Amino acid sequence: MSTPITPEPAPEPVPEPGSQAEVSAEIAALDGTPGRQPRLDYPPYRSSALRHPTQALHPVDPEGLELWAPVFGRRDVDPLEADLTIGGRGEPIGERMIVTGRVVDGAGRPVRHQLVEVWQANAGGRYVHQRDQHPAPLDPHFTGVGRCLTDAEGTYRFTTIKPGPYPWRNHRNAWRPAHIHFSLFGTDFTQRLVTQMYFPGDPLFALDPIYQAVTDPADRARLVATYDHDLTQPEWATGYRWDIVLTGSHRTPREDDVEPDHAEHRAGDAR
Amino acid sequence: MSTPAAPKPAPTPAPTPGQTVGPFFHDALPFPRDRELVPPGSPGSVVLRGRVLDGAGEPVPDALVELWQTAPDGTVVQQPGSLRRDGVTFTGWGRCATDGEGRWSFVTLRPGTPYVALTLLARGLLDRLQTRAYLPDAPDDDLLAALGPRAATLRCTDDGDGLLIDLRLQGEHETVFLDHSARAAPGVGGTH
Numbered sequence: 001m002s003t004p005i006t007p008e009p010a011p012e013p014v015p016e017p018g019s020q021a022e023v024s025a026e027i028a029a030l031d032g033t034p035g036r037q038p039r040l041d042y043p044p045y046r047s048s049a050l051r052h053p054t055q056a057l058h059p060v061d062p063e064g065l066e067l068w069a070p071v072f073g074r075r076d077v078d079p080l081e082a083d084l085t086i087g088g089r090g091e092p093i094g095e096r097m098i099v100t101g102r103v104v105d106g107a108g109r110p111v112r113h114q115l116v117e118v119w120q121a122n123a124g125g126r127y128v129h130q131r132d133q134h135p136a137p138l139d140p141h142f143t144g145v146g147r148c149l150t151d152a153e154g155t156y157r158f159t160t161i162k163p164g165p166y167p168w169r170n171h172r173n174a175w176r177p178a179h180i181h182f183s184l185f186g187t188d189f190t191q192r193l194v195t196q197m198y199f200p201g202d203p204l205f206a207l208d209p210i211y212q213a214v215t216d217p218a219d220r221a222r223l224v225a226t227y228d229h230d231l232t233q234p235e236w237a238t239g240y241r242w243d244i245v246l247t248g249s250h251r252t253p254r255e256d257d258v259e260p261d262h263a264e265h266r267a268g269d270a271r
Numbered sequence: 272m273s274t275p276a277a278p279k280p281a282p283t284p285a286p287t288p289g290q291t292v293g294p295f296f297h298d299a300l301p302f303p304r305d306r307e308l309v310p311p312g313s314p315g316s317v318v319l320r321g322r323v324l325d326g327a328g329e330p331v332p333d334a335l336v337e338l339w340q341t342a343p344d345g346t347v348v349q350q351p352g353s354l355r356r357d358g359v360t361f362t363g364w365g366r367c368a369t370d371g372e373g374r375w376s377f378v379t380l381r382p383g384t385p386y387v388a389l390t391l392l393a394r395g396l397l398d399r400l401q402t403r404a405y406l407p408d409a410p411d412d413d414l415l416a417a418l419g420p421r422a423a424t425l426r427c428t429d430d431g432d433g434l435l436i437d438l439r440l441q442g443e444h445e446t447v448f449l450d451h452s453a454r455a456a457p458g459v460g461g462t463h
């Protein structure tokens with residue numbers, strides 16, 4: 001200690017409006033608040049301000065129609081749609097990777113033969129979407145859109161390119177961690193899930209108001225895939241595994257739910 | 272160890288949280304004739320439409336609405352084919368991105384049960400929302416009775432051109448959005 005004089009305590013630094021520091025302080029203030037799903041009212045994500053319900057969701061027992069989900073089948077999805085790297089005339093730029101995992105319901109039962117849809121930025125962090133004006137290159141060989149059906153074990157599998165992080169305008173110098181958007185259906189209407197898959201160790205996690213809107217650290221960790229060297233294919237692609245758990249199914253499983261081809265077997269049920 | 276432990280039930284896996292659909296879903300989720308559960312103008316077809324509005328009453332141009340409903344005879348349809356419509360098969364499911372004025376619409380058949388189920392996604396909305404849209408003449412059920420004046424937000428009107436219902440994310444006349452998990456069976460509960 002060079003000086004015996006106790007300095008005046010420094011005033012709390014006031015984060016500059018619109019800065020990452022301001023958003024990070026807001027994120028910190030809400031971190032750990034209860035709830036497994038993202039907070040709908042989450043001020044750090046600026047565009048949620050006028051787009052979240054202010055009234056609590058109304059509890060209701062699902063019934064009838066709500067205990068069933070739409071059915072998709074081989075008529076809906078071409079198996080080639082699971083490979084996002086073959087849409088162009090050449091190979092897309094970036095790290096080729098395999099993303100796979102199981103979709104299960106809240107009781108751990110596989111969600112079989114159900115639709116999984118994905119979309120993502122390219123390796124440079126750019127979407128084909130016309131609203132994406134990030135001045136990173138578009139890749140003529142990559143649209144970033146895919147679909148598949150889960151198999152009899154609930155497994156989905158995509159071949160794609162690792163997406164890059166990208167800037168957005170939530171606040172100054174805001175960047176999204178690299179992610180793949182996922183859209184999922186269960187066996188009940190109420191299990192519908194739209195979410196995002198992230199990559200392990202992303203340095204942008206702590207700064208991102210969308211990822212951090214899931215305020216329980218254990219719950220948001222469920223959004224992060226794991227690198228799996230057993231999935232990695234020599235001289236070809238790295239492998240990531242991400243399992244997805246939907247909310248509980250309310251419907252007592254029917255015998256034909258375990259049929260591998262239930263969509264086709266039930267065709268006679270309709271109308 | 273004196274007695275063997277009773278087998279433990281398998282632990283209930285925690286659900287994967289939702290995340291916003293974001294602004295860039297338009298190349299991925301919409302598909303040709305996504306909103307046409309039946310061909311426009313076909314016999315018995317009805318238009319079900321509305322807007323998505325934010326807390327300032329402004330239209331939400333980057334939302335997506337999904338419709339799930341019964342057939343006219345009240346059965347739950349379990350038919351594939353929504354993504355590649357053949358013009359004949361009624362799948363009971365459709366999808367519609369909102370336009371620049373926040374409008375969405377479906378061409379469908381009148382369901383045989385009192386309401387259709389809707390899922391709402393939007394940029395700025397951190398998790399999907401679900402609700403019901405009751406037919407104009409549906410009798411009050413337990414849910415509508417419990418909601419009092421807010422029940423009106425779940426009831427379509429018939430304006431002569433079809434069924435109409437706006438989805439208001441916030442503010443006066445905020446739509447009642449539903450939580451189906453609260454009374455789920457033990458061990459299979461979710462948190463949506």
Ligand SMILES: [Fe+2]
Pocket residue numbers: 121176179181293295
């Ligand atoms: Fe994104």
